Amino acid sequence: MSQATFLNRQALFLRPDPARVVVRPFKPAIEPRDLNATEKSRANHIVDRVLALDPEAATAQLRDVLENFQGRHRNLLATFETRAGDMEDAFTAHVDFTTTQRQLIGAYFLHEYSFEAAALFNPSIVSHPDQSGAPEGGHRFILSLRGVGEGHVSSLTFRSGVIAANGSVTIDPTARLASIPKVLNRIPGPEGETIDVAFAPDEDISERVIFPITASQSNGIEDARFVEFEDGGQKLFYATYTAYSGKAIRSELIETRDFISFRMSPLTGAAAQNKGMALFPRKLDGKYAMIGRQDNENVYLLYSDDLYSWERGVAILKPKFPWEFVQIGNCGSPIELDEGWLLLTHGVGPVRKYTIGGVLLDKADPSKVLARSREPLVRPDQSEREGYVPNVVYTCGAIRHNDQIVLPYAVSDTFCNFATIKIAALLKALDG
Template sequence: MRHPLRPIEGTPLHTTFLNRQALHLRPDPARVIVRPFKPATEPRDLNPTDKTRANHIVERVLNLDAEEAARQLADVLENFAGRHRNLLETFELRADEMEQALAAHCRFTSVQRQLIGAYFMNEYSFEASALFNPSIVSHPDQSGTPAGSLRFILSLRAVGEGHVSSLTFRTGTIASDGSIDVEPTVRLASSPQIRHLVPGPIGDEVELAFRPDHDISERVIFPVTASQSHGIEDARFVEFTDGGRKTYYATYTAYQGTAIRSELIETGDFISFRMSPLHGTAARNKGMALFPRRIDGKFAMIARQDNENLYLVYSDDLYRWEGGQVLLKPQFPWEFVQIGNCGSPIELEEGWLLLTHGVGPVRKYSIGAALLDKCDPSKVLARSSEPLLRPEPSEREGYVPNVVYTCGAIAHNDRIILPYAVSDTYSHFATMKVSALLQAMS
C-alpha cells in the first residue's frame, strides 16, 4: 500500500510539483458568431393565421419598394463585412425557416429573402464572459512536429450573453522541455452544419460538421438540442483506443435551464461530431469521465452521482451507465464539502493517475490526485492529502472567486501538462514532473 501523497522535505506540496507557465487564455468579446433571432415566439410554434411580431417584421420588409430593400441589404452587408463567412448564404437559410413558419402564401424575392434573414439573425459574442474549464488531448495530426514535441488540441468552455456555454477549441505544441505554445485564434468564428438530427425518448442525437478548410480555432459548437439549450458545459475529452482504432470522446453536461444530464460527444478528426444522450442512473449528474481504454472488456467511467463522492462505473454499452461503486469520499479538510474528477484518468506505468477537485472552506476549489491500480481501478494505491494546485493570490478574483479547475490533463515525456481554469474566468497552464509526483507517492 502506498502512502498518501506528501511534500518532499517539508516543502508545501503545491509549490513542489507545479511549474506555472507564463501563458494565459482570456475571453475575447470580439469573437462572434451569428445565431437565429427569435422575437416573442419560436417560429416552429407559430400558427400561420396568427399575427405575431415575426409576421409584422416580415410584412414591413415586404412593404419596402425594391430599391429601398436593396439599399437596406447593401447597408447590412457593408456594416458586417469581414465579421462572418458567407453572410448572404446564412441569411438565405434563415429566410427558408421564416418562409416555412410564417405564411405559406408569402414568397420572397432574392433581396427580400436575404434582408428578412438578416432581421432574424443576431451576433453572439460566445466568449464575452469567460473562457475556462479546459481539457487537452493529442492532435490527430502530428505531421511536422519536432522530435520530442507533441501537438495538442485544447477544448474550452466559452460563456457569453445570458450565461450560455458553448464549446470552442485551440491548438498548440508541448516542446521537449515541457514549455507550451498555444497558436493564436483566427479572426472569424463559425457554427457547424447540422447534418442529422434524430429525436429520441430521452434526448436527440445530432451529427454536426464543420468545413475542413476552417481553422480549428474558428469552430464553435453552440447548443443545438432542447436538453442543451442553456449550455454545453465542461467537456472532458479523452483519446480512446479500442482495437487499434482511436476515437476522441468527451462527456459533457447538457444544461436545459432547470435540469442537467450527462451526454457524449465523439469525433475522429474534430471536423465531424456526433452528440448523444447518455442513459442510466449513473448518467443523471455531471462530472463523468471516461477511461481511455476498456478494462477487462468493459467501458469504465469515473462519475459522481450524489454530488459528494466519486464512483467507479462499468458498462458493456458506451451509452448506458448504471449503478457503480464508491471509489473516493471526502477525507481531507480541503475537500470536506465534495470531491469530483478533473478529467479522464491518465495511464502511467505505475497505475491510473486520477486528478480530482475538492471543495473546502468558503467554497474554495483545489486540485488533488489519486493513483488507482492499473488492472483493478477500484483499488486506490495513493491519494493526495494536500492539494497539488490551489488558487494563488493572483488567481482568486473572477466570476467565481477562489476556484481552480480542469477538465483534463495529459502526460507527455516525463511531465503532466495541466491546463486549468481560474475563477471561472480564464485559463492557465502548469506542468508537473511525473517522477517527483511518483516519488512522493511511493
C-alpha cells in the same frame, strides 16, 4: 513539497475575448399582453415590413447590413439565405421572394452572440489527430474550452498548440472569426435527439464553436472532458459533458475522429443524471469504464457494456482531507502510467475554495486506491483568486508528455493557464 518547486506555472493565459461572435437564430418574443399574437404572426409582421420596401430601398438596406457585418463572419449572404429557409414554415402569407428579400429577411431573424464574453475556462487537452509539423520530441494538441456569454449560456470551443520536448507549451494564434457547425442530421430517441454536426474543413479549429442545439442543452454545453480512446487499433475522441436545459442537468457524449464532424448523443441510466463523468481511455476487461459523481459528494467507478448507458457504480473515493470535506470529483479522464491510473480530482473546502488533487488507482482493478494526495497539488495562488467565481482552480483533463503531466487549468471560472508537473515528483506527493 511547496508548489513553487513542485508546479511549473507557464504564465500562458487564455482570456475571454468579447470581440469573437457567432450569428445565432433570433426568434421574436411575444409580449404577455399580446394575447392573440403568436411567434408566427410576429414573424409575418416583420416579413410584411420588409416586403413593403421598394426594391431600391431593400437593396440599400441589405447593402448597409453587409457593410456593418460582412467582415465579422464567413459567407454571410449564404447564412441569411439558410436562415430564411429555416423560417419558411412561419411565412403563412407569402410564397415567392426575390433573392434580396430572402437575404434581408434572413438577416432580420439572426443576431450576434459573443460566446466567450464572460469567461473562457474549464479546459481539456488531447493529442491532435494530425501530428504533422510537430517538433522533434514534441507534440501537437487540441484544447477544448468552455465559453460563457450573455445569460450564462455555455458553448464548446477549441484551440490548438504545441508541447515542446521540454514540456513548454505554445498556443497557435486564435482566428478572428468564429462559426457554428451545420446540422447534418437529427435522430429522435426516447431520451432525446442525437445530433450530427460538421464544420467546413477549411476553418481553423479556433473558429469552431459548438453552441447548444437541443432542448436538453439549451442553456449550456458545460465542462467537456475529452479523451483519446483506443479500441481495436481504432482511435476516436470522446467527451462527456453536462447538458443544461435551464431546469435540469444530465450527462451527454460527444464523439469525433477529426474535430470537424461531431456526433452528440444523450447518455442513459441512473449515473447519467448527474455531472462530472469521465471515460477511461480504453476498455477494461472488455467493458467501458467511467469515473462519475452520483451523489454530489463522492467519486464512483462505473462499468458498462454499452457506451451510452450507465447505471450506478461503486464509490471508490470519499472526502478525507480538510481541502475536500465539502465534496470531491474528477478532473478529467484517468491517465495511464506504468504505476497505475492517475486520476486528477477536485476538492471543495472552506469558503468553497476549489483545489486540484491526485489519486493513483490500480491498473488492473481501478476500484483499488493505491495512493492519494494529502494536500492539493494545485491551489489558487494570490494572482489566481479573483474572477467570476473566486478561489477556484479547475481542469477537465490533462495529458502525459514524456516524463511530465501537462495541465491546463481554469482560474476562478474566468480564464485559463498551463502548468507542468514531473511525474516522479507527483507520484511522491501521493502518499495519503
